[in-house]
Structure formats: C-alpha cells, structure tokens
Amino acid sequence: MNKQELIRKITEKKEFSQLPEKDVEMAFAQFDKDRYLDEEKIKLTRDLLRKVFSAFTSTKILAHKNFCSTKSKTTPSRRSRGKDFVGQRILKIKEKGSEWILRKHLSTRERLPYYGELYERILKGMAKKVSVIDLGAGINGFSYGYFESLGYDVNYIGVEAIGQFVDLMNYYFKNTKNFSKKNFGATKSKVMPSHDVSKQDFVGKKISGRAIHLSLFELEKIKRIMGKTKKPRVVFLFKAIDSLEMLERDYSKQLLLEITPLADRVVVSFATRSMIKRERFRVKRIWIVTFIKDNFKIIDDFESGGERYVVFSK
Ligand SMILES: C[S@@+](CC[C@H](N)C(=O)[O-])C[C@H]1O[C@@H](n2cnc3c(N)ncnc32)[C@H](O)[C@@H]1O
Numbered sequence: 244m245n246k247q248e249l250i251r252k253i254t255e256k257k258e259f260s261q262l263p264e265k266d267v268e269m270a271f272a273q274f275d276k277d278r279y280l281d282e283e284k285i286k287l288t289r290d291l292l293r294k295v296f297s298a299f300t301s302t303k304i305l306a307h308k309n310f311c312s313t314k315s316k317t318t319p320s321r322r323s324r325g326k327d328f329v330g331q332r333i334l335k336i337k338e339k340g341s342e343w344i345l346r347k348h349l350s351t352r353e354r355l356p357y358y359g360e361l362y363e364r365i366l367k368g369m370a371k372k373v374s375v376i377d378l379g380a381g382i383n384g385f386s387y388g389y390f391e392s393l394g395y396d397v398n399y400i401g402v403e404a405i406g407q408f409v410d411l412m413n414y415y416f417k418n419t420k421n422f423s424k425k426n427f428g429a430t431k432s433k434v435m436p437s438h439d440v441s442k443q444d445f446v447g448k449k450i451s452g453r454a455i456h457l458s459l460f461e462l463e464k465i466k467r468i469m470g471k472t473k474k475p476r477v478v479f480l481f482k483a484i485d486s487l488e489m490l491e492r493d494y495s496k497q498l499l500l501e502i503t504p505l506a507d508r509v510v511v512s513f514a515t516r517s518m519i520k521r522e523r524f525r526v527k528r529i530w531i532v533t534f535i536k537d538n539f540k541i542i543d544d545f546e547s548g549g550e551r552y553v554v555f556s557k
Contacts, residue, residue, distance in 0.1 A: 244281050246271070253288050258297050261406025263458035267292065269490045295486045296405060329410045336415070341385045344411070348382050350482050357548045358389040364543065365510050365554050366395060366477065374472035376506070377401040378459055378498075379483030384412035387450050399452035400472060402465065412454035419450045459487060460494065462501055475507040482512055482550070484531060496534055503539055504557045511535065512552045 244252065250267055254260050259267065267288070274287040336344050345351040354361065366373065371394055377383055380401030390397040399416075403409050457464060469476060484495045503509050513528045528551075535541065535555055543554040 246275065249281060249284055253285055253292070256289065259289065259292050261456075262292065262296060263404050263456070263461075265458040265460050266295070266404055266490060269460065270295065291489065295489050329407075329414050332411055333414055333418075336385075341388070341415070344382055345385050350381055351383060351386065353548050353550065354386075358386050359392065361547055361552070362386075362389050362395075363393050364545070365508075365552060366390075366393070367543075369477065369508065370475055372396045372398075372473075374398045374400065374474070374476045375479060376469055376472060376476060377479040377481070378465070378502075379403065379480065379486065380408070380412070380454065381405075381481075382408050382412065383479070383481065384452055384454055385415060387416075387452055397451065398472060399450070400468060401452070401454040402457050402459065402468070403454060404456070404458055406456050409454040409456040412452070416450045416452035416454070459483070459498065460491070462498065465498075466501060466505060469502060469505045476505065478502055478506045478509045480509065480511045482514060484511065484513055484528070495531065499535070500538065503555070506556070508542065508554060508556050509539070510552055510554050512550050514549060515546055515551050516549045 250264075250271055253271065254262065254267060270291045271284070271288045273291065274284045279287065332344065342355065345355055373395060375390070375397050377399065380403045384399060384401045387397070387399055390399070401409075401412055403412075455468060457468075459465065469478070480495075480498075487494045487498065499509065499511070511531065513531070532544075532553060535553055539555040539557060541553065541555050543552070545552055
C-alpha cells in the first residue's frame with residue numbers, strides 16, 4: 244500500500260477518524276521505515292495515536308455503541324455517524340447536566356471539585372473581560388460556567404484535534420439557552436462553596452465561545468487565531484505537553500516561545516500523579532518548569548488535585 248492508502252486505513256477506526264491529517268502523518272512518519280511491514284506500520288501508528296489522543300478519554304465519549312438506542316444492521320456513513328455522535332451525547336448532557344460530560348474525560352473529572360478556586364487563582368488580577376485560548380482543550384469548554392460564576396466575561400476559544408469534541412463544544416456554546424441551569428455544574432465545590440455554579444442562573448445566556456478543529460502543530464494558524472482575539476489574552480495549555488512531545492520532541496518549547504509574546508498570561512499544567520493509578524510520578528517534568536523559568540516571568544506555581552499549574556508571562 245502507498246502512504247495515502249496506509250493513512251486512510253489507519254483513520255478507518257472511529258477514534259482516529261476525525262484527527263487532523265497533520266498529526267496522523269507525523270505519527271505515521273515515525274514508523275514509515277523499510278523494516279516494518281504495512282500491518283506493523285498501521286498498528287504502531289494507531290498505538291501511538293491512542294497514547295497521544297485517546298488515552299485520557301473515557302470510551303463512553305467516543306464509542307458509538309454506548310449511544311445507539313436502536314440496533315441497525317447497516318453501518319452508518321461517516322457523516323451520519325458524526326451527526327449521531329453529537330446528537331446522542333447532547334441528549335445525554337441535556338438530561339444529566341454538563342458535569343456528566345466533564346466526568347467522562349479523565350482530566351476534567353479530576354479537576355471538577357477545584358474548578359472554582361483554580362480559575363479564580365489563575366485569572367487573579369486580570370480584567371473581568373478576557374479572552375481565553377485553550378490549546379488542546381479536550382472538553383474543557385464545558386467548564387465555561389465556572390468563569391461566569393466568578394464574574395468573568397470570557398471569550399473562550401478552544402483548539403482541539405479530536406473533531407468529535409469540537410462538534411460537541413460548539414453545539415453546546417451555540418445552544419446554551421436550551422440547556423437547563425443544572426448543566427453548568429451542579430456539584431457543590433467542597434473547596435469553595437461560594438463557587439457553586441448551580442446557584443447561578445445561566446438559562447438563556449449566550450456563551451461567547453468557539454471550538455476550532457486544528458492541530459497544535461499548525462503554529463502560524465494558532466498565532467493568527469490568537470491575534471484575532473481581544474486583549475487581555477490568557478492561554479491555557481493544560482495537560483497537553485506530553486502529547487505534543489510524543490509527536491515532536493521539544494515542540495512545546497517552540498510553541499511557548501512563539502505564543503507567549505502574544506499573550507498577557509500563559510498557564511501550563513501537567514499531572515503530578517498517574518491519573519489512573521494515583522501514584523506520584525517519579526519524574527516531575529522539571530525540564531519544562533526550568534525552561535519556563537529561564538525564558539519567562541513566573542506569576543504563580545502551585546499544585547491542585549494532582550495537577551501542577553505554572554502561570555507566567557513574557
Ligand atoms: C490530556 S488531554 C487534556 C485536555 C484538556 N486540556 C484538559 O486538561 O482538560 C490532552 C488534549 O490535547 C489534545 N491534543 C493533543 N495533541 C494535540 C494536537 N497536536 N493538536 C490539538 N490537540 C491536541 C488531545 O486531543 C486531548 O484532548
């Protein structure tokens with residue numbers, strides 16, 4: 244098979260079907276070597292893509308079968324599967340609240356009890372009207388209600404490679420008025436009860452938010468997107484560094500060097516213990532903290548819920 248056929252085969256699997264071509268090609272390039280058979284190239288590329296993109300995601304968000312109410316003998320087309328994907332999950336979110344979906348992704352689930360205090364701390368001292376550019380957003384856009392509960396008027400832009408997440412977040416942003424207020428986080432924050440967003444009435448309010456389906460390796464496009472947002476700007480890069488490094492070593496450094504001058508504040512986070520086994524990592528990503536300290540001004544550096552956040556500016 245030629246390269247294009249192999250890539251088509253790799254992305255036949257639903258979980259990889261809506262990834263940006265750029266990322267799939269970068270993963271494939273690592274195994275496009277004479278010593279591998281075609282089947283090995285396909286398997287090894289899929290294994291790597293799984294580590295980079297879907298390792299943190301509950302199968303419940305991406306798996307089609309969990310949301311099919313009727314059993315069909317025919318395989319749905321890619322397009323209709325895409326529509327079903329959003330439609331079925333939105334029904335579930337409407338029924339169960341946005342916290343239901345935040346619990347389906349390991350990163351957002353871990354952060355759920357701390358969102359209020361987290362956003363308060365990282366946005367401290369900023370104007371109440373602010374642009375947030377969330378790089379490698381996952382489904383973090385569903386936490387938008389926490390900004391509002393703190394009195395922030397946020398223009399939220401989430402950049403994400405998994406097309407299904409992008410569709411879900413965009414549907415959510417556009418149709419806020421159709422969601423009940425419980426959808427904005429019904430959990431009472433044990434840490435800061437004042438940030439219990441279920442007390443806020445968001446019904447009918449329009450979210451200023453947009454999710455963009457794009458690879459973080461498309462640096463010029465990311466910079467253009469950032470440049471179009473109003474200042475002040477805060478960039479989130481939550482738990483995405485490991486994924487970037489798996490496809491290109493030291494790319495996170497290049498990314499930070501290029502985007503930090505365009506932002507008023509950047510927040511990088513990484514897990515300090517295994518999300519599955521709950522054990523502390525022995526290696527603590529010292530290299531990235533050292534790099535940030537050497538090149539930028541640290542504003543804050545703290546740990547919350549198994550995640551370390553480094554806040555800095557140019
Ligand atoms: C561990 S998850 C974290 C999600 C979110 N930032 C959070 O903390 O809730 C990493 C996310 O980065 C996304 N990602 C990884 N590499 C990416 C790339 N090259 N371009 C865009 N998104 C990427 C993955 O799809 C995944 O949703």
